[in-house]
Structures are given as C-alpha cells and as structure tokens.
Amino acid sequence: MSERLVIHQQPAPRSASETRRGAAIAVLVFHRDPAPAGHAIARYTAPANTRAPHYHVAADGTITQLVDETRAARHSGLAKLGRLRNIDRISIGITVEGAPGSELSHMQTVALRRLTLAVQQRHGLLADAALLRWSPPRRGAAYGALTPFTLPEEAAPPTPMVLGPPAALLSVDDTPQKQQALWTFLQNEAALRGGGFNIGAAFHLHAARHGFGAPLAASSPRSAWLMVNGRQYNYQHFARDTAFNEGEKWSEVQTLSTLISGNFPAPGTVEFELLKSSYAAGISGSKPTTGNIQFHPGWSFHRLAAEQRLGAPLSGSYRITVAGSQYSLQVFCGDTLYTPVANPETKTDWSDVRLLSTTPEGPLREQLWIETYKPCGSAYNAASPFQQAAAAARIGAPLSAAVQKVYEGITLTIQVFALDTLYQMPGGPVKRQSQLALPPPVAQWTPKPATPPPVIESPVTRSVTVPAGGFPMPPGDRQSAAWPPPPATLKPLVSAAQRQAMFGAYEFVPDASRDKDGIKILGSWEQEQIVTVQIPQLIGRGIRGAPANGAIRWHRLAVNQLLRLWKAWEEAGVLDRVIIWNGAYNPRFIRGHKDTTADSLSNHAFGTAFDINFDPASNLNGLNATPALVGQRGSVRELAAIAGNFGFYWGGHFSRLDGMHFEVAVLQP
Known part of the structure; x- marks a missing residue:
C-alpha cells in the first residue's frame, strides 16, 4: 500500500x-x-x-x-x-x-x-x-x-521468501521510493511514545518536516487543552519542539520555539504554559528517576534548555560524584546539562551550565553518558556503534535500546534517539533516518498561516505628537533611586469601590487551579468588558515574552490610552527600554494578599495593568526590590516619567516597590 x-x-x-x-x-x-x-x-x-x-x-x-x-x-x-x-x-x-x-x-x-x-x-x-x-x-x-472497539496493532509485514542474493547484500534504501517506505517504517518506531505515526495528522507532518525528533506523548486530548487568556490550545510535545494550534484549527500549526525566539517566556503566556506542559510529558514517559522533577522558571538548566531548543527534560535534576567532585545534572532530550558544585556549596556558580556534548573525553563524560541512558532504561555501552554514531551526530539522549526488527525480509537493528533514529542493515554501517528521502506528504507539508486573534477595538482615534523638545522629564537627579518622583496630580486606585466604579463590578470565587492567587470571575463581566487589542510596538522587536502578533487582553474602556502610551514611548525614543513582556489581564488577587475580599483584587484582574522588564532569575524590578536605575539593564524609569501623561501610575512609587508594574489610575478618552 x-x-x-x-x-x-x-x-x-x-x-x-x-x-x-x-x-x-x-x-x-x-x-x-x-x-x-x-x-x-x-x-x-x-x-x-x-x-x-x-x-x-x-x-x-x-x-x-x-x-x-x-x-x-x-x-x-x-x-x-x-x-x-x-x-x-x-x-x-x-x-x-x-x-x-x-x-x-x-x-x-x-x-x-x-x-x-x-x-x-x-x-x-x-x-x-x-x-x-x-x-x-x-x-x-x-x-x-x-x-x-480497539484498533488492531500494526504488526510487522510477513517475511517474503528471498530468492537470489543473501540478505546481507540486499538493500532497502537504495532508491528514493525505498527510502520513503523505510522512513515511514522507522518513523513508526520512533513514535511509540506518541501512539504511532499518522501521516494524515498535521502535528505529525509538521514535526517530521521540520526535524522535531520523536514525540514525547500523544496529541493532547480535549480534556487537557490549555486555556490561556480565554483561548484554547491543542498541542503535542516532540523532543526538540512543541507543535500547537488554537482550538480546532488543525492545519494552522504553530511552534513553541517561534514564540520563545531564544528568550525564556514570561509566566502567564501561552509559551510559558506549553513549556511547562512539555516538562511533565518528557519526564512522565521516562523511567523513574530520583531528583527534582518540577519546572522552575528561575533555574539556569531550564532557561538554557528553552533558549537553545534542547527540548524537555527526561529526568529530574540530581547530583553525582565523579573523582571526588560533585555535579548537579539534568538529562534533556537534546543534551545533558550539568554544573560543578563548589565546596562549600554556597560558592557554586549556578549560571555555569555545561553540556555533555562538549565535555572532553574522560571519567566525567563517561559518567554523564551513563546517566543519560538511565531514563530509557537501557545500559550505556561506549563500544556500541550506535552510541558512537549518536555522540558524533549530537542527536541527544536515547529513547530506546538497540532492537532488531524485520523489514522487507531483512533484519534491521534500530535505536531511537531523541533527535534522530539510527538503523543498520546486516554487515552495513549505522545510518540516520534523517538522511532518507521524505514521503511526498511530509516533504510537501506547509501549514496554513495562523489566524490572528480578533482585534475588537477600533483603531486609535487620537494621534500622539511629541511636544517640541520631547516629553518633559521631571526635575532631579536621574541617577537617583527617587527619580522620577510620583506625579502630583495622579493617585493610584486603592480600594475595590474605586476600581468597581471605574471598571465595573463582578462576583468571583478563589480558584488556585491556574495560579495560587487566582480567581474565577462569575457572570458575564469578562465577556462584556475584556477585549483583545493589538499593540504594534510589541511585534518584531525581540521583546522576551511578547506575543508574536502583539495581541493582549485589556479592559475596553482603557484601550485608547494604552495604545497612545506605547506609541508615545516609541516616538520619544525610549521603546528600546522594554526588554521583557510579563503580561496584562490576569484574574487574580494581589500577590501576598491578606484576605479574599474584593479589596485584595489585583488591577490585573480588571485588565487595567501590565508588567514589563521583570526577570524572575535575578528579581529584576521584582516586588520589594529597588527598580533598576536609569542606564541600567531593564530600567523603566524613563518610561514611568512619560506614563503619567496617559493616566498610568507606576508601581515603583508604591510603598511596596513593584518596578515592573503600570496600572490605569484615571481613564482618558
């Protein structure tokens, strides 16, 4: 067939x-x-x-x-x-x-x-x-x-009687047609964790066409679809990347790495939730392993793996001792990461992350390979031609042992690695599946362009013109932690009554299923008040965590002033100060809230606040941390000096410092 x-x-x-x-x-x-x-x-x-x-x-x-x-x-x-x-x-x-x-x-x-x-x-x-x-x-x-009814398993085809030359002289990959058939056979072997290869499935075609490696799990069932900012996402995790689409737009396949673009994603974004889900998929399909299996956004292992497309982990993080020295390590699909642990441990440089693939020959490299084989339940053999070929090609961790399978009357030896599958005919060299000709449906696969979320609000109705000489900056020492001073005529909203009078009231219940401080909004307030709006200045600027299409969710009454603010930052020449996008609308309480009343609701729960330039790894512009000074990486102070002109109050003026935070304090038309 x-x-x-x-x-x-x-x-x-x-x-x-x-x-x-x-x-x-x-x-x-x-x-x-x-x-x-x-x-x-x-x-x-x-x-x-x-x-x-x-x-x-x-x-x-x-x-x-x-x-x-x-x-x-x-x-x-x-x-x-x-x-x-x-x-x-x-x-x-x-x-x-x-x-x-x-x-x-x-x-x-x-x-x-x-x-x-x-x-x-x-x-x-x-x-x-x-x-x-x-x-x-x-x-x-x-x-x-x-x-x-259960679908019958796809057994190996019957072995035909071979007349003529012995099997060792036969070939199953010496023509493009044979290569395509062999590629499909090997793809089914590599896809065991994903329930087999389906040449009619968009995720399978996209992953195969772009070299995502073996699937780590089957496509997500509807019950496990991600819900982020009111939108549903279907997904499948592969060794190198995650393929996903929105809802039932099956052929509009997108990839996690495109959203991340080399930068670790911000919490609350689609890419963050997909990355978190991939960690669970990678580890759950492996053999039991000691160590910490949690997803930690601040850990150097996890940040480096995401930024360099090393895929999901196959093990927890744990420690080994080699020649009297201790190392912390974690096996990922694409490589094994490790850090030397100092003595005393407090002097350990956790940012010193090293890769197995670049480690010189010696006892440490051998032990790291032994650990890399453990998640698949197979023993490491340095003399194996498959291991030697895999190490030379840098195709990641093994997902199986070397096994024998009969194909077209010939016994092939096959070993699946995360990023490629190796095979060997009797008496022949070890070869790579990725070097075979692709079947036409795979080679010709092109996804449909993703449909952008609707932008409900009309375009900005009032242009922004930079005053002569630029926006006036407040007086004072710009290198001081007290600059800019709080605006004299603008005060933050501090009570539920103030927020509800301006943005509308709603009923809610605590809901920690998504966020430990999360809430579930009851009734139709969200549908009536929160809209999708596109911020052009977020697109194509390499801002970590920014949605690729610039679309965020925001309160409908504050859309115009939000867009005017970002346009003003651009025209004032300070837009390059924005390096991280950390989110906007998020139904939750204030972090560290003392009760669950409406007074403890965050401005994010009304869609009237956004966060920028917060880095959890260093607590840059974090809660209770002095916001970065003018001229320092991630400083938002010059942005804050302009924001007041558009009704936004900066969290750097709060008694509990919150340098990432900007919120609507007064509505502007």
Whole structure:
C-alpha cells in the first residue's frame, strides 16, 4: 500500500444516507462484512439501495468511500448509547471485509489504522471511547448493540521468501521510493511514545518536516487543552519542539520555539504554559528517576534548555560524584546539562551550565553518558556503534535500546534517539533516518498561516505628537533611586469601590487551579468588558515574552490610552527600554494578599495593568526590590516619567516597590 492515504470514490445512492439534522459527529462505528469486497461494493452502490457505511476497507487494504462524511450514512440504525437513539446521525460508519472475529491482513490493518486516525483527527475524536463495534440485533430485539472497539496493532509485514542474493547484500534504501517506505517504517518506531505515526495528522507532518525528533506523548486530548487568556490550545510535545494550534484549527500549526525566539517566556503566556506542559510529558514517559522533577522558571538548566531548543527534560535534576567532585545534572532530550558544585556549596556558580556534548573525553563524560541512558532504561555501552554514531551526530539522549526488527525480509537493528533514529542493515554501517528521502506528504507539508486573534477595538482615534523638545522629564537627579518622583496630580486606585466604579463590578470565587492567587470571575463581566487589542510596538522587536502578533487582553474602556502610551514611548525614543513582556489581564488577587475580599483584587484582574522588564532569575524590578536605575539593564524609569501623561501610575512609587508594574489610575478618552 502506498504511504499516501489513497481513498477510492464509489458513491452510494442518496437513498443510503440522510442529513445529520444538525447532530455532531461523536463516534466511529465499525462493522464486519464477510462478502468479498467487489460484491459488497456492488451491493452498496446499487440503485435504490438503502444501507451503506461511509467507508469500506478491503482485505488487500483498498479503502473505498461510499458516503460523504457530512451526511448520515444508514449503517447502524437504532442502538443504545446512553439511551436508545439513531446512531447514524452522530457517527462515521466503517465496514471491514471479513467474517466477525477473523484476523485482518497486514495491509488491511495498516489501511484501517490510517483511515481511522485520519477521521479521528479531522473530527477531534481522539479518545478510544469514540471507537465502537456494532453487532446486529439479536433475535427478538429491535435494535443493535454497541461495544468498545480497539484498533488492531500494526504488526510487522510477513517475511517474503528471498530468492537470489543473501540478505546481507540486499538493500532497502537504495532508491528514493525505498527510502520513503523505510522512513515511514522507522518513523513508526520512533513514535511509540506518541501512539504511532499518522501521516494524515498535521502535528505529525509538521514535526517530521521540520526535524522535531520523536514525540514525547500523544496529541493532547480535549480534556487537557490549555486555556490561556480565554483561548484554547491543542498541542503535542516532540523532543526538540512543541507543535500547537488554537482550538480546532488543525492545519494552522504553530511552534513553541517561534514564540520563545531564544528568550525564556514570561509566566502567564501561552509559551510559558506549553513549556511547562512539555516538562511533565518528557519526564512522565521516562523511567523513574530520583531528583527534582518540577519546572522552575528561575533555574539556569531550564532557561538554557528553552533558549537553545534542547527540548524537555527526561529526568529530574540530581547530583553525582565523579573523582571526588560533585555535579548537579539534568538529562534533556537534546543534551545533558550539568554544573560543578563548589565546596562549600554556597560558592557554586549556578549560571555555569555545561553540556555533555562538549565535555572532553574522560571519567566525567563517561559518567554523564551513563546517566543519560538511565531514563530509557537501557545500559550505556561506549563500544556500541550506535552510541558512537549518536555522540558524533549530537542527536541527544536515547529513547530506546538497540532492537532488531524485520523489514522487507531483512533484519534491521534500530535505536531511537531523541533527535534522530539510527538503523543498520546486516554487515552495513549505522545510518540516520534523517538522511532518507521524505514521503511526498511530509516533504510537501506547509501549514496554513495562523489566524490572528480578533482585534475588537477600533483603531486609535487620537494621534500622539511629541511636544517640541520631547516629553518633559521631571526635575532631579536621574541617577537617583527617587527619580522620577510620583506625579502630583495622579493617585493610584486603592480600594475595590474605586476600581468597581471605574471598571465595573463582578462576583468571583478563589480558584488556585491556574495560579495560587487566582480567581474565577462569575457572570458575564469578562465577556462584556475584556477585549483583545493589538499593540504594534510589541511585534518584531525581540521583546522576551511578547506575543508574536502583539495581541493582549485589556479592559475596553482603557484601550485608547494604552495604545497612545506605547506609541508615545516609541516616538520619544525610549521603546528600546522594554526588554521583557510579563503580561496584562490576569484574574487574580494581589500577590501576598491578606484576605479574599474584593479589596485584595489585583488591577490585573480588571485588565487595567501590565508588567514589563521583570526577570524572575535575578528579581529584576521584582516586588520589594529597588527598580533598576536609569542606564541600567531593564530600567523603566524613563518610561514611568512619560506614563503619567496617559493616566498610568507606576508601581515603583508604591510603598511596596513593584518596578515592573503600570496600572490605569484615571481613564482618558
């Protein structure tokens, strides 16, 4: 069977289907038909026939589509699914040639799996619960029975009798066509943690096309989709990167590394949540390992791995001792990171992060490789040709031991590493899967451009003109920690009554599921007051954590002054002071709140505050820290001096210093 999913069209008459009457597709129902494929297809397509499935899978792997998926094929009729109902309107029907209980041929199994996975992906039916087997009504019963159905595993193809030269002289990769077939076979071996390779799945195609390596887990089920700033994201983690899309926009594949762009993401952003999720996926699929398995935004290991695209960790962080010296280490997909631990430990330079791949030969390198093999449960062997090839190619940590598989009558030795899969024919050299020709669907894959979130607010209605000589700066010593002084005519909002009078009141309950200080807003306030707005100055400037399209969520009444402020910073020539974006709208309490009343709500919970230039690794502009002075990296003081002109109060003027923070203190038209 060709690696491309080939589907033949043999339309059944309209009498074999009906409209779905608005019902959504919820399940796939499988039938068996002992009739030879030709007879069955002729019966389904006969004029005035009243029963047919959507698809028929023949014993030789031929797939025939009889009814368009938008229509309800008449294949099951009434059956119990929670209650007695018309199953046809909520299902896709697939009939498999063969008597009930009989084994499927290899080609039939391959075709059935690929067809099923493609239909599941198309309709978001990724759970096994969506697969059901239909049995005809028993004697005396008026309706059929539905039971859970499990897709058969794709076993190795039968070994053909080899005539002519011995296996050692045969080749399975000496033509582009053979290479494409072998590539697909190896891709299935590499994708075991992800449930196999589906050539019809957008994430799989995108990851294969761009060399993301092996999947660390299957695509996220709907129950695990991320919700960030009111938007849902579907995702799949691979060794080098994470592929994701928004909601059901399956072909609009985006990548985590593009959002990160070499900078560690800010908390509360999509990229931060995706990165955090990848850590859990990487470690959960590995063997039990001692050490700290938590995601720590401030740790040098985690920041370096994200910035250099080393992928998720496969182990926790722990310590080893080699030749009397102690090292802290953590195994990542792309490399193993470690730091020498000083004696005493308090003198350890935790920013001194080193890579296994660049460590000289010696006892330390050998021990690091031993640790790198532990997550996959395989023993390290320095003499292995696979290990030597992997180390030379720098393809990361192993995900499996070297195993033997029969392919096209030849026994191949295969070992999966995070970033590539190695294989060897009898008597031949070790080769890399990445050097094989790609199947056409992979080579030709191009995702659709991601649809930007809607910008609900109208464009800025009032332009910003820099006063002659620039914006007036407050007097005083600009190198002083007291500069700029608080604006005389602007005061922050300090009570719930003040905020509610200006931005509207809402009911809420504490909700720590997303944030330890989080809340859940009840009612329709969020839908009515919070809009998506695009800040052009956030786009394409390398600002760490900034959304790629500049879109944030903000209170509708304060949109114009927000946009005018950022435009003013740009025209005043101080926009380059913004180096980190830390977020805006975030339903939560003030950090360190004493109670759970409305008075403890953060301005972020009203969509009227944003944070910039906070670095958790160094507490730059953090709570209770003196904000960076003018001229120092990350200083926002010159920005704060302008912000008051647009109704924004700076957190550097609070009694509890909050140098990252800017909030609306007065509304401007």
